[in-house]
Amino acid sequence: MGTLKLEFEKGLFLGIDFGTTNTVVSVYDYDAGSVYTIPIDGQLIFPTAVQFEMDMEVPGKLNSIFGIQAKESAIIYPESTILSVKRLLGKDQPIQVVIEETTYDFKPEDIVAQILSFIKIKANDYIHEEKHVSGEFSGCVITVPANSTDKQKNKMRYAAMIAGFMEESIFLRLEPAAAAISYAQIATKNSHVLVYDFGGGTFDACLLNLKAIQDEEPEISITSTHGDNHLGGDDLDRLMMDMVYDAFLETTGHNIDLFDLSKDDGVSNQQKKMALVRMKQVANHAKEQLSKTTSTKIVLAPLLQEPEMINISLEISREAYYNHKRKHMLDESLEDFKQMQGFSVKDLVARTMACVDGCLEAAGLMPSEVDEVFLVGGSSAIVEVIDQIRNKFEKEPYKAMISPALSISQGAAYYCNMIMLPSIKGPKVFEKTVHPLGLEIAGRRFMEIIEANMPIPEEGLEIEGDELLYTNHDDITGMAIVVYEDTSVDSGKRLKFVTEKGMKRLGATTLKGIPKAPKGEEKVKVVFKVNRNHLLTVVATSTSTTGVETILAVDQLY
Known part of the structure; x- marks a missing residue:
């Protein structure tokens, strides 16, 4: 062998x-x-x-x-x-x-x-x-x-x-x-490359600085990243499902709700769930077809067999699909639906372009300074994506060999x-790091320790907080260390609170054994460590002569 x-x-x-x-x-x-x-x-x-x-x-x-x-x-x-x-x-x-x-x-x-x-x-x-x-x-x-x-x-x-x-x-x-x-x-020359990654469940924009060094291997530096974890090809599929469901409601006179399993409308839950899966599959196929042709036909015959035979057949044009606005709550939570309600394919692609804009802004680049746009993920193949990229960057996206x-x-x-x-x-x-990382401090404020877009060396990144933490009561012997990740799109330097949207609580520990002393006398330093896997360890240490230490390996908390 x-x-x-x-x-x-x-x-x-x-x-x-x-x-x-x-x-x-x-x-x-x-x-x-x-x-x-x-x-x-x-x-x-x-x-x-x-x-x-x-x-x-x-x-x-x-x-x-x-x-x-x-x-x-x-x-x-x-x-x-x-x-x-x-x-x-x-x-x-x-x-x-x-x-x-x-x-x-x-x-x-x-x-x-x-x-x-x-x-x-x-x-x-x-x-x-x-x-x-x-x-x-x-x-x-x-x-x-x-x-x-x-x-x-x-x-x-x-x-x-x-x-x-x-x-x-x-x-x-x-x-x-x-x-x-x-x-x-x-790559044969130095270039700024935008990776436009539109997958099934998430969208990421990532700007890379690529150095093509003669007689050496190229160097790739991540300049900035921006993304949306609640936007992907699944959402484009649901827009197509929304159009199919419109036709279904018209056919049935709005008397059957496929997504309400508690409603007694003569259709078993099993039939409803089977109909949902079939709608998903034909919607996905129709979406893919509209990347190749200007119209496609959807046939579901039958979609339901009870209380009567219900067939769905409709022709959908690319233009109608790209402009259709979401109306119906389908197989998703109310929270997820609200993020998509009223949006069309064009709107969702525009949302990806807003992420691209954030990526460009963080990198300090204009669209004209991007040399190549590299498309990744199955959803990036839709024509609307290519059209909006062409309009923004005034160039065709890179045609990959694979x-x-x-x-x-x-x-x-x-x-x-x-x-x-x-x-x-x-x-x-x-x-580089992607999101800011930090601590909850007095007043439920967020104290940032690791900034976004900080280079991560081979041996890992280690940053000590600029401020020491102080005991806020007399004679306390323990201090809560609560770690947060700021996943919001707001990257501006301002006073932030951990209760804001986008703040994710990663975990917490208690530093025990702090010597008794009057309020404010005992101090604690905190060090954040991020490795090349983008995983975090937090070390909190009392600075007194009888100092104690606690290590919070965040990955062991979940």
């Missing part, structure tokens, strides 16, 4: 783009000096879906079905199929599935772990059987949205550990930076090579 010419004790590394809608995995080929994407169940783009069913032989045991089979099973078994789990990662509420009238609760990270484990097994099988490569994938580089919170990143890392990857060999890297590596392979859907995973595979064998030539990527 062949090998990947690695130090065997390190095992093999897999580059993973774990997406809301689809997942792609790639590996670095040391013989060819390039990367290739691994087909999972014969597909380069693997649906991020899982469906559960009862084991016929072991009572109480659940079996899992993954990928395209799970996605297609959702039509028949909507209550036991989980789609778009990435959007739920970092949230505390469980995911519920119903199998044979029994409800099961799952944590989002456990579902992610199951999918990662399945992919890991399939990737191992592929390199053994098709590439005749020995070894197992024990490490990975998983890409995460630039705008993801610390909690989401930690949940992803935890899921990879549960999936069987070695803890010390799990690395997280930003999706736009990974995508840029694909572009950097052909699919935008594969570029992030392949960039992650290059990262694998860079991590395992740093002596081997490859693009050098200089990471």
Whole structure:
């Protein structure tokens, strides 16, 4: 058998783009000096879906079905199929599935772990059987949205550990930076590159400064990032669903509510859920078709079979779709619906452009100073995106040699090579922080310690707070250390409070053992440490001669 010419004790590394809608995995080929994407169940783009069913032989045991089979099973078994789990990662509420009238609760990270484990097994099988490569994938580089919170990143890392990857060999890297590596392979001159990453569940804009050094590997510096964790291709799908639902309501005289499972309108909940999944699938297909043609036809015959046969057939033009305003609350929370109500495809793409503007402003660049716009993610293929980019930058977006859907995973595979064998030539990527990080202090104020867009050295970033914390009562022996992340789009320097929108509480600890003293005499210094995985550790230390220390490893709190 062949090998990947690695130090065997390190095992093999897999580059993973774990997406809301689809997942792609790639590996670095040391013989060819390039990367290739691994087909999972014969597909380069693997649906991020899982469906559960009862084991016929072991009572109480659940079996899992993954990928395209799970996605297609959702039509028949909507209550036991989980789609778009990435959007739920970092949230505390469980995911519920119903199998044979029994409800099961799952944590989002456990579902992610199951999918990662399945992919890991399939990737191992592929390199053994098709590439005749020995070894197992024990490490990975998983890409995460630039705008993801610390909690989401930690949940992803935890899921990879549960999936069987070695803890010390799990690395997280930003999706736009990974995508840029694909572009950097052909770079011949210094350039400012905007990575426009419109995926299934999130949007990220990332400005990169690429230095093409003669006879050396290019250097990629992240200049600024801006994103929206509540905007993605799923929202564009729901706009198409909204149009289909309009036709459904007109056909049924508004007598059936597909999204109200408590309403007695002659349709079983099972039928409603099956209709919802079918609407999702045809909406996604119609959206993709309108990136290629100016109109498409949707046929759902039948959509419902009770209380009577209901068929839906309609022709939708690209113009009508792009201008349609959201009306109906569909398969989402009220909070999520309010963020989309009244918006069209054109409006949502304009929202991505607002993120682009924030990215440009943070980098101090004008659109004319951007040399290339690199499109990433399946949603970036829609014509409205290309039109608005063309209008803003007065140039065509860069035409990649590989699919935008594969570029992030392949960039992650290059990262694998860079991590395992740093002596081997490859693009050098200089990471930066994304969100401000800090503490809650008196008056529920936010004291920023780590700024956004601070360079993260190879050994990690370590910043001590400018201000010492003081005891605010006589003779107290403990102090709460409460850590927050500012994910708001407001990057201005002003007095902020932790109660504001966008402030995310990461965790808290108590510094115990502070010597008794009058109010204000005892002081505490706080140090924030951010590593190359963008994970945070906080160290609080009393400055007295009998000082005590507490270490808050934020990733261990969740």
